[in-house]
Amino acid sequence: MLRFLFFQVSDIALLTNTERTASSLVCQRSSEPHPMIGHLMGTRYFSLDEARATLPQVKTLMEQIQTARREILRVRPDALPAIEKAATNGGNKATGELSLHALRLEQGVKAIIALGVTVKDIDSGLVDFLGLRNGREVYLCWRYGEEELTFWHELNTGFAGRRPIDEYVQ
Numbered sequence: 001m002l003r004f005l006f007f008q009v010s011d012i013a014l015l016t017n018t019e020r021t022a023s024s025l026v027c028q029r030s031s032e033p034h035p036m037i038g039h040l041m042g043t044r045y046f047s048l049d050e051a052r053a054t055l056p057q058v059k060t061l062m063e064q065i066q067t068a069r070r071e072i073l074r075v076r077p078d079a080l081p082a083i084e085k086a087a088t089n090g091g092n093k094a095t096g097e098l099s100l101h102a103l104r105l106e107q108g109v110k111a112i113i114a115l116g117v118t119v120k121d122i123d124s125g126l127v128d129f130l131g132l133r134n135g136r137e138v139y140l141c142w143r144y145g146e147e148e149l150t151f152w153h154e155l156n157t158g159f160a161g162r163r164p165i166d167e168y169v170q
Helices: 002-015 048-088 093-114
Strands: 118-121 126-133 136-143 151-154
Touching: 048 093, 048 126, 048 136, 093 118
Parallel strands: none
Antiparallel strands: 118 126, 126 136, 136 151
């Protein structure tokens, strides 16, 4: 657990510059998403009603994730030197704080995934519910800060392809 957590904390620390933020739990040496992102087991399809009924839980968990993310960004400048010294058993209050917030962020992401929802981007709080539209798989898309689940997109178009939910979404 500690090794995994250290990997997470160091990745988050490295991600925070002008192009990247403590966000996407993406492996640094690969464009592949971190194993935490996406479905853990099997495929779950959400009806529009089921997705909307699950949304309050997702909102609560995403608030936890966003709070942890903000705290990671706040603590990171003080923790980075201690992380670099951690290999020699060094450390300080900031690294402990960073570890705690990284754990909260991880718990929030895992809890959303356990609901059957796919976490797409932590920075923007973007999640997708796998659903059906005219019998085809689509994503019902929600972003942190939106009041309701009102958009869908094709599996291969992503956020840029979002469209308002219509009568064909089941």
